[in-house]
Amino acid sequence: MEKFTRFSSRVVPLLVDNIDTDQIIPARFLKVTDKQGLGDNLFADWRFNADGTPRPDFVLNMPAHRGAQILLAGDNFGCGSSREHAPWALAGFGFRVVISTSFADIFSNNAMKNSILPLALAAGDHARLAALLGADPRTELTVDLPSQALLVPGGAAMRFPIDGFAKTCLLNGVDELGYLFRFTEEIEAFERTTSRS
Amino acid sequence: MNAPKPKTLFEKVWESHVVHQEPEAPAVLYIDLHLVHEVTSPQAFAGLRSRGLTVRRPGRTVATVDHSIPTGDPSLPLTDPLASKQIAQMEENARRGGIRFFGMSSAGRGIVHVIGPELGLTHPGMTVVCGDSHTSTHGAFGALAFGIGTSEVEHVLATQCLLQRRPGVFEIRIEGKRGPGVTAKDIVLALLARIGVGGGTGHVFEYTGPAVGALSMEERMTICNMSIEGGARAGMMAPDDTTFEYIAGREFSPRGEEWDRAVAGWRALPTDDGAVFDRSLTLDISDLSPMITFGTNPGMGLAVGGPVPRPEDVKDPSQRSALRKALEYMNLTPGEPLLGRPVNVVFIGSCTNGRLSDLRLAASVLRGRKVDPAVRVLVVPGSQAVKRQAEAEGLDRVFTSAGAEWREAGCSMCIAMNGDQLSPGQYAVSTSNRNFEGRQGKGGRTFLASPLTAAASAVTGKITDVRTLS
Numbered sequence: 072m073e074k075f076t077r078f079s080s081r082v083v084p085l086l087v088d089n090i091d092t093d094q095i096i097p098a099r100f101l102k103v104t105d106k107q108g109l110g111d112n113l114f115a116d117w118r119f120n121a122d123g124t125p126r127p128d129f130v131l132n133m134p135a136h137r138g139a140q141i142l143l144a145g146d147n148f149g150c151g152s153s154r155e156h157a158p159w160a161l162a163g164f165g166f167r168v169v170i171s172t173s174f175a176d177i178f179s180n181n182a183m184k185n186s187i188l189p190l191a192l193a194a195g196d197h198a199r200l201a202a203l204l205g206a207d208p209r210t211e212l213t214v215d216l217p218s219q220a221l222l223v224p225g226g227a228a229m230r231f232p233i234d235g236f237a238k239t240c241l242l243n244g245v246d247e248l249g250y251l252f253r254f255t256e257e258i259e260a261f262e263r264t265t266s267r268s
Numbered sequence: 269m270n271a272p273k274p275k276t277l278f279e280k281v282w283e284s285h286v287v288h289q290e291p292e293a294p295a296v297l298y299i300d301l302h303l304v305h306e307v308t309s310p311q312a313f314a315g316l317r318s319r320g321l322t323v324r325r326p327g328r329t330v331a332t333v334d335h336s337i338p339t340g341d342p343s344l345p346l347t348d349p350l351a352s353k354q355i356a357q358m359e360e361n362a363r364r365g366g367i368r369f370f371g372m373s374s375a376g377r378g379i380v381h382v383i384g385p386e387l388g389l390t391h392p393g394m395t396v397v398c399g400d401s402h403t404s405t406h407g408a409f410g411a412l413a414f415g416i417g418t419s420e421v422e423h424v425l426a427t428q429c430l431l432q433r434r435p436g437v438f439e440i441r442i443e444g445k446r447g448p449g450v451t452a453k454d455i456v457l458a459l460l461a462r463i464g465v466g467g468g469t470g471h472v473f474e475y476t477g478p479a480v481g482a483l484s485m486e487e488r489m490t491i492c493n494m495s496i497e498g499g500a501r502a503g504m505m506a507p508d509d510t511t512f513e514y515i516a517g518r519e520f521s522p523r524g525e526e527w528d529r530a531v532a533g534w535r536a537l538p539t540d541d542g543a544v545f546d547r548s549l550t551l552d553i554s555d556l557s558p559m560i561t562f563g564t565n566p567g568m569g570l571a572v573g574g575p576v577p578r579p580e581d582v583k584d585p586s587q588r589s590a591l592r593k594a595l596e597y598m599n600l601t602p603g604e605p606l607l608g609r610p611v612n613v614v615f616i617g618s619c620t621n622g623r624l625s626d627l628r629l630a631a632s633v634l635r636g637r638k639v640d641p642a643v644r645v646l647v648v649p650g651s652q653a654v655k656r657q658a659e660a661e662g663l664d665r666v667f668t669s670a671g672a673e674w675r676e677a678g679c680s681m682c683i684a685m686n687g688d689q690l691s692p693g694q695y696a697v698s699t700s701n702r703n704f705e706g707r708q709g710k711g712g713r714t715f716l717a718s719p720l721t722a723a724a725s726a727v728t729g730k731i732t733d734v735r736t737l738s
Contacts, residue, residue, distance in 0.1 A: 088590045089465050089565050093704040098683045102350035104310035104357050116706045121692070143585060147466035150499060150565070151704060153401040155417035165712065176435075176469060176501050177401060181417035207468055232435065236293045247419070248319075251427045254296050255290040258429055261298055265284075268327070 073186040074244040079213040080140035080169065084204045085114075085130055090144055091151035092178060096160040098152075109156055110163025123199050131164075135208045141168045143200060148189070150177025158185040168214050170198050170221070184247065188214065190221065196229040214243060274540035277504050278437045278472050279535070281412040285395045287429055294431040300394040301411075302424045303380045304331040304367065306358035307685070308399030312422035313361040320329060323365035325428045330389060332370040334379045336685045339675040340646050342372075351686065363369040365425070376519075378651020378677045381405040381619040385489065386653055388518025392507035392534040397424060402701065403502075404495040408488035409515070410507035410537050412472070414494065414592035427531060438471035438544035441635050442479040444554030449735040451629065452487035453699065453718035454470040454481075457559035459551055461569040465688045468500030471547065474539065475500045479553055486625040493620045494701050506538035542670055558733060561703045561716040562606055565595035568703075570606075572721060572733045578602040598713050599693075606715070606731045613696040614645045614726040615708070616672075618682040621699035622650025624657050626719045630699075631663045633723035633734060634670040640729025645672035646688060648680040656657045672726065684709045697725040 094163060100112045117128050125132040142161070148171040149157060158181045161169065173191040174182075182189045192200065203223065204210055213222035218239065220228040239245065262268055273501030275283075287296040302325075309331070316322065323329060337350035338344075346352040355372065362369035370377040376387060381402050384390045392410035397403060407412035416430065423430055440459060473495045480488070485573045488505050512531055515521050522530045557571035568591075570577070576595065579602060582588040595602060616622075616630045627649065641646045647667045649655040655677055658664055664674045681688040681702035690696055690712025699722050703714035715731065724734035 082524065087593065088586050089567075091565065091702075091704045093707050095711070097706055098685050099710075104349070104353060105314070106311055116710055121711075125667075145590075147469070147499070149466050151401065151497075151702060153399060153417055154413035155311075155399075155419060158417075160529050161481055173466060173469060175466070175499060177415055178418060181419065184417065184419040199648060234294075236431075247431055248423050248426060251423055251429055251431060252295065254288050254429070255427070257296065257426060258298070261287040262428075265298075267298070267300070268325070 072244045072246050075167070075186050075216055075241040077209050077213065077215045077217070078140070081136065081209055081211050082141045082143050082204055083130055083136045083139045084201060086143065086145050086201055087208055088151055089147045092149055092154050092157040093151055095149070095157040096154065101154060101156055103107050106141045106159045108163065109160035110165070113160040113164040129175035138165070140165055140167050141170060141212060141214070143170045143204065146172045148174050149182070150175040151220060153177045155181045158182045162187055170197070170200070183241060186241065188216065188241065190214065190231050192221070192231055199226070200229070202211070274542035276437050276539045276543045276545065277410060277474055277506055277537055278412065279543070280536070281395065282434060283392055284393070294433045296429050297395060297432045298429055299424050300328060301396045302329045303384055303396065303403070304329060304421065305335055305398070305400065306333045306354040307335040307578060308418050309361065309421055310354060310357045312399070312418050312425060313365070315422040316425055321426045323367060323425050324692060324693060326366035328428060329365070329367045331358060331367050331427070332377050332380055332383060333358055333372060335679045335683055337372060337678045338686050339678045339680045339688055342676055348687065353568050353709055357363065375652055377618045378653065379622060379679055381493065382622060382650035382654065385409065385485070385514070386518070387522035388515055391530065392511060395536050397430065401496045402493050402501070405489050405493040405619055406486060407492040407495065407502050407504040409511055410504060410534065412502055412504065414501040417545035434637065435501065436471045437550040438468055438473050439545035440473050440475045441477040441548065441550040442475060442553060443477050443550060444479060444552040444558055446553045448552065449558050449720055449733070450556050451718040451720060452490040454556055454559040455551070455553055456491045457561065457566070457569040457716065458553070458556055460494065460498050460567045461559065463498050463549070463567070465497060465565045465567040466493065466499045468498040471500050473498070473500040473503040474545065476539070480505055481508060485510060486623045489623070490620055494566065497701060500679055507534045513737050558718060558721050558735070560606060560721060560731065562598065562600060563591065564597050564703060564705050565718060566701065566703060568594055569716070572717070572731070573605065573607055575603050575605055576600045607733060609731045610729055611643060611697050611715070611725055611731060612694040612697070614643055614689055614698055614722050615648070615681040615698040615700060616646065616722050617648030617650065617652060617680055618700035619679070620701040621719050622648060622654065624654050626699065627654065627658050627663050629719040630723040631666040633720060633727065633737065634672065635666050637670055637727050638728040639671040641671070643726055643729045645726045646675060646681060647672050648675045649677045651677045681708050683707070697722045697731065
């Protein structure tokens with residue numbers, strides 16, 4: 072897994088609450104057997120017209136935001152379906168961070184397994200950031216995972232919480248399956264003592 | 269000596285499955301039953317292969333195909349090459365992994381959350397996972413059951429364990445006696461309308477109270493199924509005699525002495541008196557009406573006779589803009605009633621409402637009536653076993669005589685991956701679980717409701733309160 076430490080990028084603001092994983096990647100694109108290419112259909116139904124042409128009024132299609140690796144979303148991002156295709160699509164498009172005030176549990180787990188940081192800000196900081204980007208869409212932010220800070224030009228750093236174990240995994244690119252395999256003996260012992268096989 | 273600390277149902281199940289816990293790290297949680305389907309597993313099996321790993325406990329793993337399969341004439345060949353490839357890969361991965369597989373031609377196949385309980389695979393006190401958020405369904409048996417992503421599917425295939433942080437427990441106490449026309453679906457839609465789609469995040473719901481004990485197993489499954497729509501990964505209900513009666517005698521249920529031992533263990537699972545929940549809420553269902561959603565998430569629901577809410581009445585600016593966006597997508601006018609609004613499609617099925625009792629409810633409305641000729645009505649049984657039982661009771665003839673389509677089992681128009689879908693702009697009354705934009709087909713608009721409301725709306729061609737159907 073790719074290591075996540077510190078990086079800077081411009082931001083795509085998509086300030087809609089409760090963005091569900093069906094919007095992030097509609098179900099008709101789940102008929103795949105690999106993880107590749109899903110970024111092409113990220114937010115497909117918001118991003119494209121019926122004839123497949125990009126909708127110029129959708130934020131992901133605006134030139135000012137091209138190449139941005141941070142998505143600023145509304146509250147409760149990633150609710151609904153458990154599809155890991157959602158973070159695969161976000162990563163495929165180039166996003167490394169999603170900022171919200173809260174994340175759905177399954178999405179959050181799935182995102183971190185794909186080196187995407189679900190960055191939850193306090194509501195006040197989230198509103199300040201949204202206002203800042205409204206004033207200057209080209210604002211560049213720095214995400215510093217070691218200090219759990221979002222650095223905003225001309226303002227105080229915004230702190231964000233993250234599970235300590237998840238942080239270590241992101242910083243070091245630790246794969247959870249590798250970690251689980253350290254406990255093979257314990258798993259065998261558990262199966263023996265509880266008569267499971 | 270002090271008495272042992274009272275525990276919740278969740279705590280008992282959780283604690284008996286923790287294999288190991290490093291300081292500061294998530295628990296290594298043992299998984300008793302892993303259900304697998306074609307859409308969220310191919311990349312997990314590919315991951316296993318690339319690491320040279322095998323399925324650790326094939327006997328604890330059960331696979332089927334449900335999401336992308338057609339529900340039309342079973343004698344016709346598959347026409348979707350992508351779906352065909354997924355289905356073939358599922359079959360091949362199950363074969364190579366030594367996993368029991370309920371394939372296209374299997375009599376046991378169906379929606380994964382319908383067949384688990386139906387085959388007697390789901391038991392109280394188990395941990396159950398699946399790469400599908402509606403795994404919460406199995407919590408109706410007093411199991412800890414939750415949806416996982418594909419990376420986690422790979423973890424469970426490889427180790428039979430998951431790394432998990434312990435969630436909080438949110439008690440949903442249900443009180444009162446429901447009136448006529450009010451079903452389990454209405455209860456859960458009312459809950460979601462109250463707490464919203466993020467209200468349960470970080471928690472497992474435990475449904476308690478006398479009204480829960482009075483529910484049938486299938487009704488309990490409907491409620492637990494939609495726990496995830498409130499943000500709770502799992503919903504649990506205390507196992508009781510209703511639970512044990514349901515499980516007894518099924519294909520994979522324990523038998524003889526094993527059954528007696530199992531039931532004795534299951535009887536110890538319910539939450540102890542004095543156990544503490546992290547949060548609690550009481551829902552009184554005495555005055556509940558049939559519910560229907562008007563918006564683009566399952567929390568946007570109202571009593572079927574109520575008016576569409578007005579954005580200007582909503583104080584919170586982001587909620588106001590969410591409501592405005594939802595009404596725009598649904599093309600609904602604030603303040604107007606939903607009753608009487610024409611619909612194009614009625615879908616009866618899904619892991620929420622595709623069981624025999626759901627079909628009986630729908631048939632009770634459609635018996636001796638005709639569906640409105642302008643409405644396409646799909647009735648899709650949750651499993652092939654449900655289909656056979658319904659046919660043995662003659663429900664299929666009730667549906668077809670009324671002018672509805674009687675189809676093969678599958679997820680069908682709940683997720684619209686298999687060709688069963690709405691056209692842009694169409695309205696559906698659906699007994700499924702999600703009304704997200706485009707969920708039932710790009711540009712389609714969904715009103716979530718119970719099988720009774722769906723069937724009544726099929727008859728009139730308009731959104732209808734089943735209690736007023738003449």
